[in-house]
Amino acid sequence: MTNLWRKSRSRIAVLGVATLVAVGTAVMWPHAASAAVAEGLDCETNAQQTFSLTAGDGYVSTPDGNSIYMWSYGDSKTGFQLPGPTLCVTSGQPVTVILHNTLPEATSIVFPGQKGVKANGNPAQPQFDGGGSLSSLVQSAVAGTGSVTYTFTAGSPGTYLYESGTDVNKQVQMGMYGALVVRPAGHPNQVNDRADSAFTAGKEYVFLLSEVDPAVHLAVERNQPIDWTTYTARYFMINGRSMPDTLAPNHASWLPTQPYGALVHIKPYDANTNPLPATIRYLNAGSVNYPFHPHGSDERVINRDGHALAGPTGQDLSYQKYDLDVGPGQTVDTLMDWRDAEAWNPTTNPIPTQIPAITDQLLVGTDTWFSESGYLGTKNALPANITSNNECGEYYHIAHSHALEQSTNFGATFGGMMTVFRIDPPAGCTTQ
Amino acid sequence: MSNIISTVARRAGRRWVTVILVGAAVVLAGVAGTAYALVKSDAQSTTFPQNAQIEQQLGVRFSRVAVVGDGGLVTVTYVVLDSEKASRFQSDVAHPPSLYSESRHRTTTRVSLMKQGHTLRAGQTYYLVYENTHGALRHGERASIVEGTLRLEHVPVL
Structure with missing residues (x-):
């Protein structure tokens, strides 16, 4: 009997394992695809801090149905993408970036803010042609098949651009840029070396701001001269996308070459359950200031151009800001949280005014962007003619460039450099 | 002798039963997985209807x-x-x-x-x-x- 049970048990085990393997294989397939719904920073990283980028061309789509010819740095394994991969490294550790060039002209990468950069083992430095004219800010990879290897030791913790140092106006406009995130050694969830720069793990966002004049891109695509005197940016992007594509998840299937979304999704501050803020890393790869304006809450500026805002003896020089001016080539790192300052409650602390009466409505009319209820986590009936944008009582705060022409898609309002910050009730959103 | 033959035959029979059951489970799960993938693929198709x-x-x-x-x-x-x-x-x-x-x-x-x-x-x-x-x-x-x-x-x- 014992022997029979042992054999039966063995058979059941074999059968169970086989079934689990087979079913598991079937179920794993859609789960692999579901990784595409991720939001927030999507880091490219590896233990050796060695990255292979390929300068190439491709197309991106804009929400108005346009398709724009771009150049960019792509991961050499996965190909063209806009912007280039977000490279995440650790401060004080060596970094290697191998650039392969498939473009029809020479290109390069500069790493503003990084010291002692070498190109193929030699100091990275400006290059001049036979006539003594500047041809590139650093050694470049020749057109078509060239490559160059840049090495440096990652500098102070913070956020940096990497971008083309060759024919800069044209190539950066064409899309040759990406973000470099330098993390403090031993503190991956701090923005800089200061303990007060800690953020909630996973609540980390990069907002790489840029613009596109489609006329320039069309000229390059057609191999025609560019008329810079008529330069007019028509599209304004966060992470290579314009509103409403900014709301879509990372790696959305309908944006195959624009992998990074720009939705911020957090819960309210709570001293016990959610004590740390999120961090948002702003970078400007464009040619003008982008005054980025998150509605609903200030952000604390703690880093500028990869350096902590601190005095000579460590004084905290960070500051709260309601409108974040990000200059061309500049980076600004912020901490952002949302606090239920008034603690409104429908029974114990009702809002002492008629709902609705908030700026978002007045800004764009009575039909737009009202968050349903004044009470976080509560869904109330709305007055007639008021629509809502609310799944489970969560809030949505719009965030956009306050130079309003930058919040358009080729002139159509409610587009461009715009996204939303989503704040869920403390207990989470139970309807998902 | 006949007992030994009988025992060997029973063991061989049980092995076959095990093989058949495992095989059936794998095929069943494979069919289910393929069907699921096809349904999923259909739902994720980017072909958009028009009216x-x-x-x-x-x-x-x-x-x-x-x-x-x-x-x-x-x-x-x-x-x-x-x-x-x-x-x-x-x-x-x-x-x-x-x-x-x-x-x-x-x-x-x-x-x-x-x-x-x-x-x-x-x-x-x-x-x-x-x-x-x-x-x-x-x-x-x-x-x-x-x-x-x-x-x-x-x-x-x-």
Whole structure:
């Protein structure tokens, strides 16, 4: 009997394992695809801090149905993408970036803010042609098949651009840029070396701001001269996308070459359950200031151009800001949280005014962007003619460039450099 | 001797039963997995249905429905075919199209109508953002867009 049970048990085990393997294989397939719904920073990283980028061309789509010819740095394994991969490294550790060039002209990468950069083992430095004219800010990879290897030791913790140092106006406009995130050694969830720069793990966002004049891109695509005197940016992007594509998840299937979304999704501050803020890393790869304006809450500026805002003896020089001016080539790192300052409650602390009466409505009319209820986590009936944008009582705060022409898609309002910050009730959103 | 033969025969028989059961389980799971993948693939197909009546009456061709905002919002995009009709459609705040899940009998009708400029240009794509009320739509399923008596069915939800 014992022997029979042992054999039966063995058979059941074999059968169970086989079934689990087979079913598991079937179920794993859609789960692999579901990784595409991720939001927030999507880091490219590896233990050796060695990255292979390929300068190439491709197309991106804009929400108005346009398709724009771009150049960019792509991961050499996965190909063209806009912007280039977000490279995440650790401060004080060596970094290697191998650039392969498939473009029809020479290109390069500069790493503003990084010291002692070498190109193929030699100091990275400006290059001049036979006539003594500047041809590139650093050694470049020749057109078509060239490559160059840049090495440096990652500098102070913070956020940096990497971008083309060759024919800069044209190539950066064409899309040759990406973000470099330098993390403090031993503190991956701090923005800089200061303990007060800690953020909630996973609540980390990069907002790489840029613009596109489609006329320039069309000229390059057609191999025609560019008329810079008529330069007019028509599209304004966060992470290579314009509103409403900014709301879509990372790696959305309908944006195959624009992998990074720009939705911020957090819960309210709570001293016990959610004590740390999120961090948002702003970078400007464009040619003008982008005054980025998150509605609903200030952000604390703690880093500028990869350096902590601190005095000579460590004084905290960070500051709260309601409108974040990000200059061309500049980076600004912020901490952002949302606090239920008034603690409104429908029974114990009702809002002492008629709902609705908030700026978002007045800004764009009575039909737009009202968050349903004044009470976080509560869904109330709305007055007639008021629509809502609310799944489970969560809030949505719009965030956009306050130079309003930058919040358009080729002139159509409610587009461009715009996204939303989503704040869920403390207990989470139970309807998902 | 006959006992030994009998024992060997029984063991051999049990091994075959085990092999057959394991094989059947693998085949069954494989078939189920393939069917699931096909259904999923169908639901995720980017082929978007069209409806001539909707295009004629509303002046727009719907082009995409996608769950965004980490599940909390839905974007509906459409291409303008007739500027005048489309402008009427876009400005009819009181009667936006409703979105229905075809598999779970959920719906969302609450829309934030994004103002897209004063004139809707033919050939250009515009959008609406919906609240995804109680998770009305899910990535990978099919939905219907309903505007009055007009109905666009089997829309893939991205």
